[in-house]
Amino acid sequence: MYLDLIIAIPILWGMYRGFKRGLIIELCTLMALVLGIYGAAAFGDMAGEYLQAEFNTDPRMSLVLAFSIVFILIVIVVFIFGKVLEGVIKMVALGLVNKLFGLLFGALKFALIVSGLFFILNGFPLTDKLISPKWKQESLLYKPISSIAPKLFPILHDRSWMDEIEKRFEDLKENVEGL
Numbered sequence: 001m002y003l004d005l006i007i008a009i010p011i012l013w014g015m016y017r018g019f020k021r022g023l024i025i026e027l028c029t030l031m032a033l034v035l036g037i038y039g040a041a042a043f044g045d046m047a048g049e050y051l052q053a054e055f056n057t058d059p060r061m062s063l064v065l066a067f068s069i070v071f072i073l074i075v076i077v078v079f080i081f082g083k084v085l086e087g088v089i090k091m092v093a094l095g096l097v098n099k100l101f102g103l104l105f106g107a108l109k110f111a112l113i114v115s116g117l118f119f120i121l122n123g124f125p126l127t128d129k130l131i132s133p134k135w136k137q138e139s140l141l142y143k144p145i146s147s148i149a150p151k152l153f154p155i156l157h158d159r160s161w162m163d164e165i166e167k168r169f170e171d172l173k174e175n176v177e178g179l
Contacts, residue, residue, distance in 0.1 A: 064176060
């Protein structure tokens with residue numbers, strides 16, 4: 001019962017936000033995040049070299065600054081694209097359809113986020129102390145929601161990707177600490 005409330009609240013919040021913002025803005029927000037991270041990772045080194053050459057900045061600082069600048073620029077461009085597209089949708093009187101699909105997308109997005117959190121929590125040895133097995137068993141939502149992320153992303157079962165992420169965070173931490 002309590003676990004169902006804990007699961008339902010973020011999903012209901014996602015539905016509200018999705019309805020309020022509409023599908024176009026919801027998709028563009030997700031797209032901005034993904035493209036921003038990808039673009040910053042792909043072009044951050046090149047932009048960092050440019051900053052270092054043009055402004056004579058510290059190499060470590062220029063890398064962090066370049067990553068941030070590229071990320072922010074991509075997010076702004078995608079956001080502007082989304083606003084223009086949303087304006088077109090409103091002009092052809094599809095605003096309600098946009099809002100209803102936004103509601104659905106918001107629910108799915110937050111269900112995926114909750115599922116991802118459960119996946120991460122289930123990897124820790126103390127999970128049963130946080131979420132009692134009895135709550136999991138009695139919950140109507142736990143089993144279907146917690147199974148979403150592993151089904152969508154089977155790579156999650158192979159934990160070697162976590163080592164790569166930890167290595168990249170350590171590298172970034174060293175760059176920031178060296179400033």
